[in-house]
Amino acid sequence: MTTTHAPQNLVTSISDTPVPSPTTSDNAPNYLRLRGLSKSFGDTPVFQNIDADIVQGEFVTLLGPSGCGKSTLLRAIAGLTDIDAGEIEVDGEIITRLPPQKRDIGMVFQHYALFPNMSVRDNVAFGLRMRRVAPRSRRERVEETLALVELGDHAHKYPHQLSGGQRQRVALARSLVTRPRILLMDEPLSALDAKIRQHLRDQIREIQQQLALTTLFVTHDQEEALMLSDRIFLMGQGRILQQSDAESLYTRPASAEVAEFVGAYNRLDARAARRLLGQHVDGRKLALRPEALYLMEENGQGYLPPNPGPACTGLIVKRQLLGNVIRYRVDCDGMTLNVDTLNRGRRFLRPEGSQVVVYADVDEARVL
Ligand SMILES: Nc1ncnc2c1ncn2[C@@H]1O[C@H](COP(=O)(O)OP(=O)(O)OP(=O)(O)O)[C@@H](O)[C@H]1O
Numbered sequence: 037m038t039t040t041h042a043p044q045n046l047v048t049s050i051s052d053t054p055v056p057s058p059t060t061s062d063n064a065p066n067y068l069r070l071r072g073l074s075k076s077f078g079d080t081p082v083f084q085n086i087d088a089d090i091v092q093g094e095f096v097t098l099l100g101p102s103g104c105g106k107s108t109l110l111r112a113i114a115g116l117t118d119i120d121a122g123e124i125e126v127d128g129e130i131i132t133r134l135p136p137q138k139r140d141i142g143m144v145f146q147h148y149a150l151f152p153n154m155s156v157r158d159n160v161a162f163g164l165r166m167r168r169v170a171p172r173s174r175r176e177r178v179e180e181t182l183a184l185v186e187l188g189d190h191a192h193k194y195p196h197q198l199s200g201g202q203r204q205r206v207a208l209a210r211s212l213v214t215r216p217r218i219l220l221m222d223e224p225l226s227a228l229d230a231k232i233r234q235h236l237r238d239q240i241r242e243i244q245q246q247l248a249l250t251t252l253f254v255t256h257d258q259e260e261a262l263m264l265s266d267r268i269f270l271m272g273q274g275r276i277l278q279q280s281d282a283e284s285l286y287t288r289p290a291s292a293e294v295a296e297f298v299g300a301y302n303r304l305d306a307r308a309a310r311r312l313l314g315q316h317v318d319g320r321k322l323a324l325r326p327e328a329l330y331l332m333e334e335n336g337q338g339y340l341p342p343n344p345g346p347a348c349t350g351l352i353v354k355r356q357l358l359g360n361v362i363r364y365r366v367d368c369d370g371m372t373l374n375v376d377t378l379n380r381g382r383r384f385l386r387p388e389g390s391q392v393v394v395y396a397d398v399d400e401a402r403v404l
Pocket residue numbers: 077082100101102103104105106107108109256
């Protein structure tokens with residue numbers, strides 16, 4: 037919409053809709069259950085009292101800052117790290133005290149850990165050989181799995197003859213070939229460059245859906261988590277801070293900690309909230325995504341949000357190109373705001389130093 041009119045103040049109530057309690061899709065029965073898991077290294081706690089339920093075929097991502105305990109939790113589920121307390125259940129069976137090889141869980145690590153002196157085919161066959169699967173069905177399953185990860189033509193090669201992405205696909209095939217009940221992936225894409233990373237990310241999701249394989253995937257990359265997952269468990273300070281689908285996590289973060297990790301927020305004090313939203317907020321902390329702020333020229337050209345707050349005149353003090361998005365830093369008489377707009381082309385770029393009018397979409401303000 038293009039307008040030359042100053043908008044009415046249409047402020048309604050600020051959204052503080054509670055975040056829905058953790059749900060699993062379609063009321064399917066829980067397949068992987070974590071109950072009261074705790075782990076410390078010496079006196080240093082890593083996670084405490086972790087509870088979670090994951091349904092069969094679900095793709096769940098553990099997302100969180102470095103050192104928050106994601107890998108340790110994954111390794112505990114795989115049986116590679118002991119836990120101090122709690123129970124792990126898979127398909128109704130308590131596996132907490134089983135050794136890793138008896139858990140029927142596949143794991144893919146950041147670094148592929150392939151046998152350098154074995155061909156791709158033999159690397160993939162290794163787990164089946166250990167399980168004494170007969171040669172004929174071993175061959176069939178290896179071929180089938182290599183086809184699944186699109187490596188059929190590379191079966192005779194050795195790891196050093198493969199690219200990073202191909203090596204990671206061998207590692208994936210090696211985990212899938214034993215038909216695990218659960219697949220755990222610990223930052224499997226972090227060592228790869230951006231292009232291969234995107235391709236393999238899509239391929240992992242396709243294969244996981246094709247096999248309806250219950251998967252737990254660790255990353256600290258929020259874009260990866262938002263794009264891949266049925267649900268995301270956001271971890272911080274040794275706890276799961278929020279369990280929800282990507283959309284709820286992004287649009288309805290449960291706390292300031294979650295909001296700060298997923299996307300960027302403008303934090304508004306009471307004065308800023310009154311100026312931008314036209315509301316008195318009783319000392320509550322408010323937050324607004326940069327994309328919920330809209331810029332208009334002083335002559336009224338531009339787009340208005342669906343439910344605009346009062347006009348705030350400001351000065352662009354910084355402009356950053358984030359690719360398809362431009363982030364403007366706008367100073368509105370001492371109130372500094374980040375405003376994101378779509379990068380529609382050079383004609384629409386606003387120079388640093390120019391005067392603009394900022395409007396907030398009141399419906400997008402969150403109490404945090
Ligand atoms: N074997 C160990 N002995 C002692 N401390 C450990 C051990 N393994 C991990 N830690 C500590 O436990 C904490 C959690 O580590 P963990 O690797 O699980 O975190 P993370 O969230 O996966 O981090 P990153 O994203 O950097 O991989 C860290 O403080 C780490 O230093």
